Amino acid sequence: MSAEIKNLSPKPVWDYFYNLTQIPRPTGHMEAVTRYVATFGKELGLETLQDEVGNVLIRKPATPGREGHKTVTLQSHLDMVPQKNSSVKHDFLTDPIDAYIDGDWVKARETTLGADNGIGAAFAMAVLADNTLQHGQIEALFTIDEEEGMDGAFGLKPNFLKGDILLNCDSEEEGELFVGCAGGADLNISFQFKEDTYIPEGDTAVKLSLTGLKGGHSGVDIHLGRANANKLIFRFIKEAVCDYGARLASIDGGSLRNAIPREAFAIITIPGDNVEALWELVSDYQDTFRSEYKGIEESIHFVAEMADLPKTLIPEEIQDDLINAIEGCQNGVISMLSDFPGTVESSSNLAIVRTANELIEVKILVRSSSESRKYSVCSSLESVFALAGARVEYGGAYNGWEPNINSPILKLMKKTYQDLFGKEPSVKVMHAGLECGIIQGAYPQMDMISIGPDLQHPHSPDERVNIPSVERVWTFITEVLNRI
Structure with a gap:
C-alpha cells in the first residue's frame, strides 16, 4: 500500500508527499493540486495568494526576533510527467500514484512517481507547517505546468514575490549545489x-x-x-x-x-x-x-x-x-x-x-x-x-540560468553542508532546465540556488527517490533557514 511511505522520516515531508501522490496532477491538469495547496495554506492561517496563471504563493511570518532577516522563497513545481509502461492500465487524470518502499528507495508501480517535483513541494509544505523552526520570513512558491513549457514561471509578474533568496528544490543529486542550468x-x-x-x-x-x-x-x-x-x-x-x-x-x-x-x-x-x-x-x-x-x-x-x-x-x-x-x-x-x-x-x-x-x-x-x-x-x-x-x-x-559563483547564499550553504555532514558539497551547473532562469528574468536581484535529494530516472517509470537523502536534505534546508 502506498500509505506506508507516510511512516518514513521526516514524517511531515512524507505525509505531504503521499497526499500529492493521491492527487492526479499531470501537466495541464492543475486545478485539483493547486486547490489542495491553497487550502493547506489557508488552513494554517497563512497569507495565501494565487496569480493569474495559477501559481500558488504562501507566506509565513518570521520567527519572533528574526523580522529583519532576508526573506527566502522556497520554490517547486506541482505538475508531474505522466509516463507508464505499456503493460499497465493507469489513467493519470483519475488514478493516484501507487508508491511503495523498496529498500532505501521510494518507487511507483509501473508509472512515474512524481517525486519530480512533488518532494520539493513537500519540503516547502513541511517548512510552512512547522512552528518549531527558526527563520526569517518565508514564502513558498508552487508553480504550475513546469514540465511542458514552464508556463507558471513564465507567468510570474515582477511584484508577486518578495524574496531576497530563491531556494529551488527541483534538482536531483543530494550533496550538490546547482548554480546554473541550460535553456531550451x-x-x-x-x-x-x-x-x-x-x-x-x-x-x-x-x-x-x-x-x-x-x-x-x-x-x-x-x-x-x-x-x-x-x-x-x-x-x-x-x-x-x-x-x-x-x-x-x-x-x-x-x-x-x-x-x-x-x-x-x-x-x-x-x-x-x-x-x-x-x-x-x-x-x-x-x-x-x-x-x-x-x-x-x-x-x-x-x-x-x-x-x-x-x-x-x-x-x-x-x-x-x-x-x-x-x-x-x-x-x-x-x-x-x-x-x-x-x-x-x-x-x-x-x-x-x-x-x-x-x-x-x-x-x-x-x-x-x-x-x-x-x-x-x-x-x-x-x-x-x-x-x-x-x-x-x-x-x-526559455533562457538558461547564468551561474554566480560569488553568490552569498552559495557561500553560506557550502559552509552549512560542511558543518552538518563533514564534507564539502559540489557546485554544479545542470543540463536540465530549471525555472530559476525564467524567474531570474523577472527578479534579477534575487540570489538563487537549487538543491534536492537523490532522485533517479525522472520522467520514466523507473523514477525513484532515496529515503536517507530526503532526510539529509530536510536537515540541510532547516539549518540553512536558521542561518540566513
Missing part, C-alpha cells in the same frame, strides 16, 4: 501529405514494436548514452524500405518532449515473398541493438507481428524524406562545458515522431547553457528537416 527550445516539425491508397497486390502488413528501453529525463539522463527509440526504429525502417520493398503506413514513437523515447511502433507493408526475410532482419537488429547498448540498456525488445492491411500508405517521396531526415537528425549530447567538466553544454532529444490524419509530427527539444550554441543546434536541425520538405516552427524557448 522546441522544434515543432510537420510533414503534410495526401495519403497513398494504392497498395500492391500480395503485400502484407507488419507491426513493428520497439520496447523495453530505459528512456529518462532528456536533460538529466542525456549523457548516459541511452537508446532513443525513434532513432533505432527508423534505422531499421530505412533498410527495410531500401532492401526489402517495405512501405511505411504509420509511426508512433515517443510521447513527451522532455523524455527520451522508450518505445516506438510502426505499421509497414512488405511484399509477401519478403516476410520471412523480414523476420530474420528484425531478429538481427534486436541482437545488434542489444550489443551496441550492452551495459546501458538491458531490456531492448524488438519484434514484428502480422497486422491488418492498412487502407493507406505515406507517399513514397514523403516517406523517404522523413526517413532521411530522422537518420540525419542530431540526437543526444552535442557539446560539453569546459568550465564544469563532465557537464553537458548542448543536446537534442528527438522526442516524438507520429502520424495521424495526413500529417507527420516530429518534436525535438534542444537544450544548451549557451544561447548562441542553442540557436546553432536549432538552425542545424531546421536545415535537415527543411531540406526534407518539412515545415519547421520554434516554440517554448
Whole structure:
C-alpha cells in the first residue's frame, strides 16, 4: 500500500508527499493540486495568494526576533510527467500514484512517481507547517505546468514575490549545489501529405514494436548514452524500405518532449515473398541493438507481428524524406562545458515522431547553457528537416540560468553542508532546465540556488527517490533557514 511511505522520516515531508501522490496532477491538469495547496495554506492561517496563471504563493511570518532577516522563497513545481509502461492500465487524470518502499528507495508501480517535483513541494509544505523552526520570513512558491513549457514561471509578474533568496528544490543529486542550468527550445516539425491508397497486390502488413528501453529525463539522463527509440526504429525502417520493398503506413514513437523515447511502433507493408526475410532482419537488429547498448540498456525488445492491411500508405517521396531526415537528425549530447567538466553544454532529444490524419509530427527539444550554441543546434536541425520538405516552427524557448559563483547564499550553504555532514558539497551547473532562469528574468536581484535529494530516472517509470537523502536534505534546508 502506498500509505506506508507516510511512516518514513521526516514524517511531515512524507505525509505531504503521499497526499500529492493521491492527487492526479499531470501537466495541464492543475486545478485539483493547486486547490489542495491553497487550502493547506489557508488552513494554517497563512497569507495565501494565487496569480493569474495559477501559481500558488504562501507566506509565513518570521520567527519572533528574526523580522529583519532576508526573506527566502522556497520554490517547486506541482505538475508531474505522466509516463507508464505499456503493460499497465493507469489513467493519470483519475488514478493516484501507487508508491511503495523498496529498500532505501521510494518507487511507483509501473508509472512515474512524481517525486519530480512533488518532494520539493513537500519540503516547502513541511517548512510552512512547522512552528518549531527558526527563520526569517518565508514564502513558498508552487508553480504550475513546469514540465511542458514552464508556463507558471513564465507567468510570474515582477511584484508577486518578495524574496531576497530563491531556494529551488527541483534538482536531483543530494550533496550538490546547482548554480546554473541550460535553456531550451522546441522544434515543432510537420510533414503534410495526401495519403497513398494504392497498395500492391500480395503485400502484407507488419507491426513493428520497439520496447523495453530505459528512456529518462532528456536533460538529466542525456549523457548516459541511452537508446532513443525513434532513432533505432527508423534505422531499421530505412533498410527495410531500401532492401526489402517495405512501405511505411504509420509511426508512433515517443510521447513527451522532455523524455527520451522508450518505445516506438510502426505499421509497414512488405511484399509477401519478403516476410520471412523480414523476420530474420528484425531478429538481427534486436541482437545488434542489444550489443551496441550492452551495459546501458538491458531490456531492448524488438519484434514484428502480422497486422491488418492498412487502407493507406505515406507517399513514397514523403516517406523517404522523413526517413532521411530522422537518420540525419542530431540526437543526444552535442557539446560539453569546459568550465564544469563532465557537464553537458548542448543536446537534442528527438522526442516524438507520429502520424495521424495526413500529417507527420516530429518534436525535438534542444537544450544548451549557451544561447548562441542553442540557436546553432536549432538552425542545424531546421536545415535537415527543411531540406526534407518539412515545415519547421520554434516554440517554448526559455533562457538558461547564468551561474554566480560569488553568490552569498552559495557561500553560506557550502559552509552549512560542511558543518552538518563533514564534507564539502559540489557546485554544479545542470543540463536540465530549471525555472530559476525564467524567474531570474523577472527578479534579477534575487540570489538563487537549487538543491534536492537523490532522485533517479525522472520522467520514466523507473523514477525513484532515496529515503536517507530526503532526510539529509530536510536537515540541510532547516539549518540553512536558521542561518540566513
